[in-house]
Amino acid sequence: MAFFQNTRKPEGLGGKLMVTMMNHGHASLSAFGLQHIAIQENASCLDLGCGGGANVKKLLARSPQGHVTGLDYSEVSVAKSRKCNAAAIEAGRCEIVLGNVMDLPFPDDAFHVATAFETIYFWPDLAQAFAQVFRVLKPNGLFLLCNEASGADAKGAKWASLIEGMRVYSSEDLRRLLRQAGFSNLKMSENPKGWLCIVAEKKATPQPKQPL
Template sequence: MSFFQNTCKPKGLGGSLMVNMMNIGHSPMAEWGLKHIKINKNDISLDVGCGGGANIKKLLEKSPKGKVFGIDYSEVSVRKSKKVNKFAVERKHCEILQGNVQELPFANETFDLATAFETIYFWSDIDQSFSQIYRVLKKGGIFMVCNESNGENDKDKKWTEIIKGMKIYTSKEIKYSLEKAGFTHIETNKNAKGWLCVVARK
């Protein structure tokens, strides 16, 4: 397996190195994305495809009276996320699980907010995944997708050739799948770097 394949599902030593790199490298994009949503102090949030846990930590800081859940299908990612957020996990302010977005292990209408940073590229069925996120969000809940790639330039195609199973979606494709799942009030934001942030409401 190539080193970059670890962006899809981190495994072993290479995966451990990758989640460390992603925690640092994706931070500016995540900060930019979070500016497009309002997070309340007592929100219950879910970070889907939580990777190395850096964005869970950001959500915890913004909801000190709430709770943040993370889920990822990579054992390496879950382990790193728990380590990064060790204090919050011990205080029961945070819970991190290993699982698949297509079968989220949560009850209907559990969360005020769901986020997906740099992860929908690797979801094998985006429609099913969005439907699951819609199911576990409360009425009026917010779902934010934030990606460094928007599918509108040649360098994006290069990454899909390097990383097996990766698909980069355009804002129109994401909007279409969100609408199919039932989401409304869909807002799309882009910047000069090609970053994409899509926010939708249940």
């Protein structure tokens, strides 16, 4: 099972193979997730746990006048994602950052959209990570979260028992933690395969009325 530990943090030759597999293997999941969100042409987007960079490329296509940042804590993933998106990086429309979702290296209110595909299983403290995502989103920004495992069947639990550091969350767990972080207007979708998609919004804080 050592090879599959690379799903958590790709390293070495096995990690290089894994991120290539992820780019192809997660294509259907990302298509399922992205149909649930509207992205403006000039949006600033953040892909968390960007892996091999395929979803960064899709976000660039959805925001042709915008900017996309990919973040991963694996050096192998960062290198692959930079290679996959080299033209956009050269054009100044993309940046791939080595960093950790537990302490995002971005200012407050920086992004219109944040995405996380098949990655939150490995975030060590989901409450803290969601709070970080909430912080870096602009008011009215959207957080798109997509998982193949929703906790509704035994498949996810089996993988979690085999891969160190993996945890599968139910839709109710995620709903509670997202609301705890400040998100609202949660929209949840599940397909016949059991894939789970959640879109959560960082509502703008109403400004107090000024006295006449």
